[in-house]
Amino acid sequence: MPLTNGDIPATTQTQLAAGQDLIDPTTAVQFLENEYKHQDGLDVHTLLDSKTHGGLTYNDFLVLPGYIGFPASDVALDTPVTKRISLKTPLLSSPMDTVTEHSMAIHMALLGGLGVIHHNCSAEDQAEMVRKVKRFENGFILDPVVLSPTTTVGEAKQLKEKWGFGGFPVTENGTLRSKLIGMITTRDIQFHPDPSDPVTSVMSTDLVTAPSGTTLTEANAVLSKSKKGKLPIVDSNHNIVSLLSRSDLMKNLHYPLASKLPHSKQLICAAAIGTRPEDKQRLQILADAGLDIIVLDSSQGNSIFQIEMITFIKEKYPGLDVIGGNVVTVAQAANLIAAGVDGLRIGMGSGSACITQEVMAVGRPQAASVFNVSSFAARFGVPCIADGGIQNVGHIVKGLALGASTVMMGGLLAGTSESPGNYFVSHEGKLVKAYRGMGSIDAMEDKKAGSGAKGTIKSDAGKARYFSEGDRLLVAQGVSGSVLDRGSVTKFVPYLLAGLQHSLQDMGMKSLKALRGGVKNGDVRFELRTVSAQAEGNVHGLHSFDKKLYS
Numbered sequence: 001m002p003l004t005n006g007d008i009p010a011t012t013q014t015q016l017a018a019g020q021d022l023i024d025p026t027t028a029v030q031f032l033e034n035e036y037k038h039q040d041g042l043d044v045h046t047l048l049d050s051k052t053h054g055g056l057t058y059n060d061f062l063v064l065p066g067y068i069g070f071p072a073s074d075v076a077l078d079t080p081v082t083k084r085i086s087l088k089t090p091l092l093s094s095p096m097d098t099v100t101e102h103s104m105a106i107h108m109a110l111l112g113g114l115g116v117i118h119h120n121c122s123a124e125d126q127a128e129m130v131r132k133v134k135r136f137e138n139g140f141i142l143d144p145v146v147l148s149p150t151t152t153v154g155e156a157k158q159l160k161e162k163w164g165f166g167g168f169p170v171t172e173n174g175t176l177r178s179k180l181i182g183m184i185t186t187r188d189i190q191f192h193p194d195p196s197d198p199v200t201s202v203m204s205t206d207l208v209t210a211p212s213g214t215t216l217t218e219a220n221a222v223l224s225k226s227k228k229g230k231l232p233i234v235d236s237n238h239n240i241v242s243l244l245s246r247s248d249l250m251k252n253l254h255y256p257l258a259s260k261l262p263h264s265k266q267l268i269c270a271a272a273i274g275t276r277p278e279d280k281q282r283l284q285i286l287a288d289a290g291l292d293i294i295v296l297d298s299s300q301g302n303s304i305f306q307i308e309m310i311t312f313i314k315e316k317y318p319g320l321d322v323i324g325g326n327v328v329t330v331a332q333a334a335n336l337i338a339a340g341v342d343g344l345r346i347g348m349g350s351g352s353a354c355i356t357q358e359v360m361a362v363g364r365p366q367a368a369s370v371f372n373v374s375s376f377a378a379r380f381g382v383p384c385i386a387d388g389g390i391q392n393v394g395h396i397v398k399g400l401a402l403g404a405s406t407v408m409m410g411g412l413l414a415g416t417s418e419s420p421g422n423y424f425v426s427h428e429g430k431l432v433k434a435y436r437g438m439g440s441i442d443a444m445e446d447k448k449a450g451s452g453a454k455g456t457i458k459s460d461a462g463k464a465r466y467f468s469e470g471d472r473l474l475v476a477q478g479v480s481g482s483v484l485d486r487g488s489v490t491k492f493v494p495y496l497l498a499g500l501q502h503s504l505q506d507m508g509m510k511s512l513k514a515l516r517g518g519v520k521n522g523d524v525r526f527e528l529r530t531v532s533a534q535a536e537g538n539v540h541g542l543h544s545f546d547k548k549l550y551s
Helices: 012-017 025-035 102-110 123-136 153-163 216-226 246-254 279-288 304-316 330-339 356-360 366-378 393-401 461-465 489-507 512-521 531-536
Strands: 061-063 091-093 114-117 168-171 180-184 230-234 240-245 270-273 293-296 321-327 343-346 384-387 406-409 423-425 431-436 480-484 526-528
Touching: 061 393, 091 102, 091 489, 102 114, 102 123, 102 489, 114 123, 114 293, 123 270, 123 279, 168 240, 180 230, 216 230, 216 240, 216 246, 240 246, 270 279, 279 304, 293 304, 304 321, 304 330, 321 330, 321 384, 330 343, 330 366, 343 366, 366 384, 366 393, 393 406, 393 489, 393 512, 489 512
Parallel strands: 091 114, 091 406, 114 270, 270 293, 293 321, 321 343, 343 384, 384 406
Antiparallel strands: 061 526, 168 180, 230 240, 423 431, 431 480
């Protein structure tokens, strides 16, 4: 018999049953299936019914937990970013001049995501950043920098500063497919006293090579045993045809999730352009630099300018994948899908440094935008990017649960060491980094885009994105500010990915594909949050606390 408290005569079971017959506990699951016809929570369609609940954003709801039958490490995060290109992780960095240049693009790709290089700079500077991304990692390097016997040590040092690596083959006439006579490494030139000496005076001639036709796996095996930094691939006449680098072998070992092209093993690179006529010239320069994905950067993507640009790109550059946007309605999306986009960016006015909704009274809450547009685009096989409104891991999860294939982050990554700009100490004594929206006055008046040339003020990315090139008076749609230091993305992004895996584990979903399927068929359930529920779900009731996100 169970114990009772004081002089209450009834048993515990009788009190809970309130006059009902008790049921065998071992039949609880069957009883649930047979007697409870309505599941907990709401399906996604009911949740995001704007007529009933209005426009929702990420903080307005939660995902209900499911059944955990696997470790978080088993959760697969691979997902498409365009019709033809998939990533191992669903994270993208935004094309903002305080977020993504070559360093961010390189590290995002190494960690399985993608960085989109901003275009608030000259076309040449942007193309140079693309080249740095593409040269950072390779399989066989098919276009290595080759030196001639007359190249000086000083010139070799300059090439090292320009490209970031110091291993160069030396050939008889200084071109690819000519006879290999030696190799120059950083060690050969680092302390050489006379920069005017030719590289032939310091180069290594004791070379290990592999014959043309060697597979990448075989070449990697030769390189790993040789203790050399570079492995030249030569034909039967000892003419160099390609090169393999030990550093690429190590990168492959240290970054197994890296976003790479299957044939060249180079990192995938994306960059943004506008929709003006001069952007066609910029696109040509970027395509020549090896760009893989072009992102059309506009606050309102449903325009004749973007549709014409999409048509132009698909006709002239069929090998380039095009991401259009930004859009928040299915009508906007339909026009860009019909024009031929390979992906869409969703969001208008939801970014942390964006004030479009406040100033222009145009936009849409992000959760409603992501669900409606991505559901429509999925019918045509077009992946979508949830762009804006991401403040934490939970927002990433919600964006993906509502149908986005990937999420794009700006402010969340702006404080990392890989973003452009320098750290400084705020008035409160905290280490911060500058961050600004591309619709801010600062961004729209920035002269970097034209390198100070005549007409520069009309050619920067900020004005182009917000259709303000011809305006005498600029109307800001963004703000300038600062964000707290977040350390390196090499630690911060793995934290985001681990959090994402644990979240999907809580939902009982083993992959992003399973998550999207579970939301579609109603197995993944949601719950609205009142203001009180939001307060309850955050830190509360403490005198003080330290919110350390990861270690």
